[in-house]
Amino acid sequence: MSPDPAADQESTRHPLSPARTLDVDPLLDDPKTRIVVCCGSGGVGKTTTAAALGLRAAERGRKVVVLTIDPARRLAQSMGIDSLDNTPRRVKDVDGGGELHAMMLDMKRTFDEIVEAHADRERAAAILSNPFYQSLSAGFAGTQEYMAMEKLGQLRARNEWDLIVVDTPPSRSALDFLDAPKRLGSFLDGRLIRLLTAPAKLGGRAGMKFLNVGMSMMTGTLGKLLGGQLLKDVQTFVSAMDTTFGGFRTRADATYKLLQAPGTAFLVVAAPERDALREAAYFVERLAAEDMPLAGLVLNRVHGSGAARLSAERALAAAENLVEPRIVDQDGGKAGLRNSPDPYGSSESPASEPHSPGADGDVDQLTAGLLRLHADRMQLLSREQRTRDRFTTLHPEVAVAEVAALPGDVHDLAGLRNIGDRLTANRPELPETAVDPRD
Amino acid sequence: MSRLQVVSGKGGTGKTTVAAALALALATEGKRTLLVEVEGRQGIAQLFETEALPYEERKIAVAPGGGEVYALAIDPELALLDYLQMFYKLGGAGRALKKLGAIDFATTIAPGLRDVLLTGKACEAVRRKDKSGRFAYDYVVMDAPPTGRITRFLNVNDEVAGLAKIGPIHNQAQAVMRVLKSKETAVHLVTLLEEMPVQETADGIAELRAAKLPVGRIMVNMVRPEVLDAADLELVRSVPRSSVARALSAAGLGGARRGGNAEKLVDPLLEQAEEYAERYELEHEQRAVLAELGLPLHELPLLAEGMDLAGLYELATELRKQGMS
Structure with missing residues (x-):
């Protein structure tokens, strides 16, 4: 009798010990949770996670708005927000007592709105038509991050939703959105701007000669570098901005404080891959350094297997057992010797039902394929587990929610609902399926 | 170049x-x-x-x-x-x-x-x-x-x-x-x-x-890698569970009867094959989309x-x- 495969490893569900398990539902249900920020590196399913969380919270009774930055077209369409109009739209066909609204960030529009809200019509027009402003608002370094945070602040201020779920921009560094408001704020409020707008005034005081020299050299250099006309555009832009709404930094600080507030929860999203988890670890450390409240890690696309007791090695060995005799058969002129005594000593097999040799060979080949597929799956599983364990060893304090991988992409509410279920089921195994009626 | x-x-x-x-x-x-x-x-x-x-x-x-x-x-x-x-x-x-x-x-x-x-x-x-x-x-x-x-x-x-x-x-x-x-x-x-x-x-x-x-x-x-080809996937849809169980048993993975260890592997293995089939089909669709772009394609494993x-x-x-x- 061959050894029982079940005896190999008794329980191969990989428990997350010693890490804690992140319970998403209590977080979503808690009325004190007002903002959930999903962050992480590109390509880990951040936007999908944000949408799935939003849908789940809404179907559990909350009034939710999801702010997405750059959703894949079909994901956006699944929520009915295929138009880029910068306004929250109610998503139809949401079950339960809550509401789901979704919007896609239009950063230029958001920037324009700030200008329009804070300047009189004439001045606003002057700013909006300034070439420097047009470049800045159309998405150079940091603008998208800044506008995402600005929009978050606006949505929160409207107080129309109990929960705002935010997706963060696919930044060159996952942390840009934390830095961008400060950077843009300090630039627009900064010394350089004062200098550009009024060099004479600043340098005119007595005893400031040295500085004066430095400054004229600097404006000179900038002028040389950028060309006089661009410098002039910048100056016009800045003075227009300055007089209409100073305090960019104040706004940035307010947004920053909002992120630190108790009602905010950060979720770091990752996939069980080395780079994504490295980025996640970096993110966790950075959030801690900034006193940002981290709720936990969402680990997307975790694979499982219903046959995890069968190791990759055994599966491969078994596959070879099945295929080798067939090769012998072929050498022997396809004699179909499938009824040769079972060389593997299993007393329970093979059954004596008559089978045509050809079909039997096909089944053997298929079964060998199934076993090889399983071996691949088990190798993937152990690689994912190693990668994740490395993270949990570094950060045992971080609660983790695992989301079982889907074979395909998500592009409708049912798919998002499914992700939500997987997110809270917290087990990488495949969901139970109905008994196969074939047998 | x-x-x-x-x-x-x-x-x-x-x-x-x-x-x-x-x-x-x-x-x-x-x-x-x-x-x-x-x-x-x-x-x-x-x-x-x-x-x-x-x-x-x-x-x-x-x-x-x-x-x-x-x-x-x-x-x-x-x-x-x-x-x-x-x-x-x-x-x-x-x-x-x-x-x-x-x-x-x-x-x-x-x-x-x-x-x-x-x-x-x-x-x-x-x-x-x-x-x-x-x-x-x-x-x-x-x-x-x-x-x-x-x-x-x-x-x-x-x-x-x-x-x-x-x-x-x-x-x-x-x-x-x-x-x-x-x-x-x-x-x-x-x-x-x-x-x-x-x-x-x-x-x-x-x-x-x-x-x-x-x-x-x-x-x-x-x-x-392509582990199962189109013919295999066709067969997955029609193969009797019992034949797979017998093949697994023949490969040394336990009993083929209901409740036997080989038999218990059949469902999860077929389920993994179904997932594979779904992905296989998606990948074929995506390959076709890429082919239409009219650019040289390289594939890395x-x-x-x-x-x-x-x-x-x-x-x-x-x-x-x-x-x-």
């Missing part, structure tokens, strides 16, 4: 890996390549398992046949100071500029200036010659920003040239643009056989073409052991086999 190879791709598709493998592949037979990083993530150093790269061209690998791969992480701030020094002999003034926030301004806020500095540095390496008049690098491979930003990133020079209508920045931008839009440059897009990355690749190509930037090839990364230095050499060999060098 263009001398400036720009590698972009959706986040998570492994563009840094592909860029590094390409740099290795191009460095065969005594050639010298420069692998350039522009996003400050130190992805190259991690891949080559070395310490963080400084703003300095440094040899990081030797390719089979004696070629060499150099790497450079371009830091926009240092690139600007470099540039000021090169053209204005302003080295010392750099510090004063920094104090005033001008460097911050120039490298993080000023429209596109950062990107001009990054692409400008890469183009400088492409054009650089040694004393004997030979190119310093045979190829420069750039690990570029992701697909969603690549056109803007490369085209930014145009934008800056429009914004700064005169002056050295204007001239610099024009010069860089001439290289980027010429046959000297090829922009490759890395994708996976999944819907979102493929869609983004198609969109990216359309944008690049609209901006008249030279599109190179599509690199399909992490392609899973998913490495079962995950990505490491050995894997990188494996991918480089694969690229060479597929005629990428």
